[in-house]
Amino acid sequence: MVYEISFPREFNKYTLNDTFSQYNRVVNGNFEEIVFDLSKSRFIRPTGIVTIIAMIQYLKCIKSHPQISLIHPRRNKLRHYLNRINFYNLVGIDTEEIVRRSSRGRFFEVTNVKSHTEVRGVSEELADIFMKQTRSSEDLSGNINSSLSEILDNIFHHSYSPISGVVCAQTFSQKREAEFAICDAGIGIKESLKNNPEYSDLTSDMKAIKKALEKEVTGTIGENAVGLNNTGEGLYYIKEAIISNSGDFHIYSRKGKMSIEQGNIEYSRCPLWPGTLISITINLDNDFPLYDNLDSEIEGAEGFGMFDF
Amino acid sequence: MIKIAEVCGESLNTRFYGASLKDYIMKRYSSRNKIILDFSNVKSMSQSFADQCFGMIVAEIGLNSFQKNFKIINIKADVGKMIKYVALKRAKKINNKSKNQKSHAAMA
Numbered sequence: 132m133v134y135e136i137s138f139p140r141e142f143n144k145y146t147l148n149d150t151f152s153q154y155n156r157v158v159n160g161n162f163e164e165i166v167f168d169l170s171k172s173r174f175i176r177p178t179g180i181v182t183i184i185a186m187i188q189y190l191k192c193i194k195s196h197p198q199i200s201l202i203h204p205r206r207n208k209l210r211h212y213l214n215r216i217n218f219y220n221l222v223g224i225d226t227e228e229i230v231r232r233s234s235r236g237r238f239f240e241v242t243n244v245k246s247h248t249e250v251r252g253v254s255e256e257l258a259d260i261f262m263k264q265t266r267s268s269e270d271l272s273g274n275i276n277s278s279l280s281e282i283l284d285n286i287f288h289h290s291y292s293p294i295s296g297v298v299c300a301q302t303f304s305q306k307r308e309a310e311f312a313i314c315d316a317g318i319g320i321k322e323s324l325k326n327n328p329e330y331s332d333l334t335s336d337m338k339a340i341k342k343a344l345e346k347e348v349t350g351t352i353g354e355n356a357v358g359l360n361n362t363g364e365g366l367y368y369i370k371e372a373i374i375s376n377s378g379d380f381h382i383y384s385r386k387g388k389m390s391i392e393q394g395n396i397e398y399s400r401c402p403l404w405p406g407t408l409i410s411i412t413i414n415l416d417n418d419f420p421l422y423d424n425l426d427s428e429i430e431g432a433e434g435f436g437m438f439d440f
Numbered sequence: 441m442i443k444i445a446e447v448c449g450e451s452l453n454t455r456f457y458g459a460s461l462k463d464y465i466m467k468r469y470s471s472r473n474k475i476i477l478d479f480s481n482v483k484s485m486s487q488s489f490a491d492q493c494f495g496m497i498v499a500e501i502g503l504n505s506f507q508k509n510f511k512i513i514n515i516k517a518d519v520g521k522m523i524k525y526v527a528l529k530r531a532k533k534i535n536n537k538s539k540n541q542k543s544h545a546a547m548a
Binding site: 247248250251254255258269270273274276277280281284288362364365368422425426428429432433434435437438439440 | 449451453454455456457483484485486487488489491495503504507511512513515518520521522523524525526527528529531532535
């Protein structure tokens with residue numbers, strides 16, 4: 132039996148739900164062949180790209196010898212774009228003979244981050260290309276770098292994702308925005324937080340996402356233990372920076388979803404995604420003040436006056 | 441003197457590299473000498489990195505020793521702010537923990 136997942140005309144953060152539903156049928160079913168049909172797609176945003184790659188990679192992890200094929204987009208421009216950003220290589224599906232030139236330093240390639248030691252290099256390269264493409268300040272690029280590394284680092288400390296992480300980015304100069312998408316196929320935020328007894332009673336993925344966006348919330352146990360324990364503030368500061376930037380922030384984790392658009396936060400249920408997917412769109416004309424609130428937090432604290440720098 | 445950018449690069453990210461820099465610094469640490477940490481060319485530092493490095497140094501030797509035995513130079517304002525933040529947070533946690541332990545002991 133063949134199952135065909137068909138992708139919409141524009142596959143982006145707003146059109147994921149239907150695809151997630153189709154994907155769940157494939158994950159739970161017993162199909163001889165699974166076809167990813169991109170023929171109708173005109174454009175796929177970074178969020179869509181990491182989703183497709185994670186879907187295919189995850190299927191290869193959980194199914195024995197799955198036969199997976201791809202119907203290429205009819206639109207030439209999209210086929211070239213997917214080839215150029217290394218999409219076909221990551222899904223492991225042969226494509227037509229388009230010569231791929233190295234993109235190093237010129238544009239973003241979609242990347243599989245396989246270990247925590249790769250996080251720094253990947254986030255640095257993305258931030259560097261971002262700075263060149265948008266002629267943004269060193270501060271903005273540094274904050275993008277720190278944000279991406281925090282999210283990617285979380286994959287290796289919390290998610291137990293069998294595919295590690297997939298990251299993709301693109302700038303849209305006419306719209307004056309940039310989109311960053313990071314995806315894993317791990318245990319999700321709820322299960323990760325439940326490692327900490329304080330959050331063992333979390334009942335839904337939605338509540339878990341909400342909790343994870345608060346300050347000092349982590350699944351790591353032992354706040355003063357020596358080792359790689361966390362303070363649980365990474366997502367909190369990223370959320371605050373996105374709101375200040377008037378950007379968009381979407382998190383899908385298992386059956387929960389969070390959206391921030393124009394400062395409004397909404398939580399909802401969604402069809403199961405086997406892991407966590409984060410999509411960030413930032414406004415290139417606004418600041419992205421990642422750690423601006425620190426001043427108010429530390430001034431007046433005991434010992435503050437003793438620093439000589 | 442430890443030139444941070446030469447040891448760890450210009451962008452300081454991830455828990456792992458934060459913990460590695462902490463180990464590198466603590467191997468050179470002695471309560472009798474002052475270590476100069478030179479942040480020339482360091483552009484950015486994530487909160488996780490800062491906490492795993494400087495927060496954990498404070499957790500190990502205490503805030504007073506950190507302030508007394510380390511001199512930080514050529515640091516960008518926001519990077520310096522981050523170090524102060526994680527250092528003070530870890531110090532506060534240690535204080536709270538020891539207060540709790542004392543009150544438990546008193547109750548016992």
